Amino acid sequence: MAYRVVVVGATGNVGREVLNILAERKFPIADIAAVASARSTGDIIDFGDTGRELKVKNIEHFDFAGWDIALFAAGSGPAKDYAPKAAAAGCTVIDNSSLYRYDADVPLIVPEVNPEAIDGYTQRNIIANPNCSTAQMVVALKPLHDAAGIKRVVVSTYQSVSGAGKEGMDELFEQTRAVFVNDEKTIKKFTKQIAFNVIPHIDVFLGSDSDYDGYTKEEWKMAAETMKILDPEILVTATCVRVPVFVGHSEAINIELERPLSVAEAQRILRDAPGVMLIDKRENGGYVTPIECVGDYATFVSRVRKDPTVENGLVLWCVSDNLRKGAALNAVQIAELLVSRHLKKAA
Structure with missing residues (x-):
């Protein structure tokens, strides 16, 4: 069976990546619509490498009735205005913004970690995609948690600028160029x-x-979403x-476990874990850096070692393409999970 799919925010970094990944993974599509704000209406964008071009439609006038799945990659504002309308029209929303992540009636899904939670999507007909830094971290943590129970995580992230669009x-x-030609370095986004x-x-x-006084919201998100x-x-x-990296988030993760787990056993578990x-x-060079993960689906783990400062402690290095696993890929994986667990059965 094939499905009618809408990509909202199709002209942005994540939206374009969603289209690429839908094509790469051969998602069963009967029809696809690229939707964005008024300023992008009429633009022509590629549907991955299929050779098909899509004319961008204006979200203000788009009718979600009759469409099966809407993948939102447009930020919290459009998600607030249009996701409930899509959901009410019978189109299941998979939203990449932070707006619905902490809603008790909206499942927050990483398919390798908590696929069963998607069963609660019918409460609002909306499914949330997690923060990019959280998504890759929990993929690495899940198999270790199953094996030895995780009590505490201390994580430092090194996040690429593509996370800011x-x-x-x-x-x-522009700033890098300015450094080399001795121009003024303009600060706008950061x-x-x-x-x-x-x-x-x-x-x-x-x-x-x-309770997180002095923390940033990004740091709070990692705790709340995990x-x-x-x-x-x-x-x-x-x-x-x-950090001054274009694509690819990195994380140094210290883990305190409830039970002992040797480095060799942790490596074996991670080697066999889905998505890792x-x-x-x-x-x-026996480790992965951000530049090497770009365009890949995996969450890469390197430098697994004992943390001698706590009982049952491990340390690891985790790298992933934030536009893929941290956003677009995870959203498409959620769509695949939705189809396999629910939409096929309902057909």
């Missing part, structure tokens, strides 16, 4: 110069009325840093 990528490019620098600030700072997706008892503290690619050689 096209504007972030443009700013890194709070400080990103070229040849790192910025320990992603999203807004939280206030004193929160607890919703993986286990509400896991304690998470994060420091999220923007273990590349862990203790030699020069």
Whole structure:
């Protein structure tokens, strides 16, 4: 059976990647619509490498009735305005924004981690896609949690500028060029110069009325989403840093386990885990860096080692293409899961 699919925000980085991945994975499509804001209406974009071109439709006038799945990659504003309308019209929404992630009636899904949670989608006919940094982390944590129980996670992220959209990528490019030609370095998207620098600030700072006073919202998201997706008892503290990398998020993750787990056993578990690619050689270049993960589906894990500062501690390095597993790929995987668990049965 094939399905009628809408991609909302189709002209953005994530929307275009959604179209690419739908084509790559040969998602069963009967019809597809590319939808975006008024300023992109009428633009022509490619449907992956299928040779098919799509004319962008205006979301303000788009009728979701008769469509099966809408993959939203347009931010919280359009998700607030149009996702409920799509859902009410019978079109199941898979939303990449943060708007619905913490709603108790909306499942937050990483298919390798909590596929069974998708069964609750009928409450709102909306499914949430997690934050990019959370998605890759929980893929790596899940098999270790199943094996030895995770008590606490301390994570430091090194997040690429593509996580801030096209504007972030443009700013890194323009500032880098300015450094070499001795031009003025303009700061628009980020709070400080990103070229040849790192910025320990992603999203807004939280206030004193929160348990996460002094943390940024991105850091809070990693804790809240990990607890919703993986286990509400896991304690998470994060420091999220923007780095001058175009695509690919990296994470240094310290894990405190309930039970002992040797490094060799952890490596074996990770090697066999769905969605994980273990590349862990203790030699020069025996690990994965962001530039090597671009365009790949996997969450790469390297540098697995013992943390001698806590009982039952492990440390690992985790890298993934944030536009893919952190956003577009995970959304398409959710669509595939929805089809296999529900839509095929309903047909």
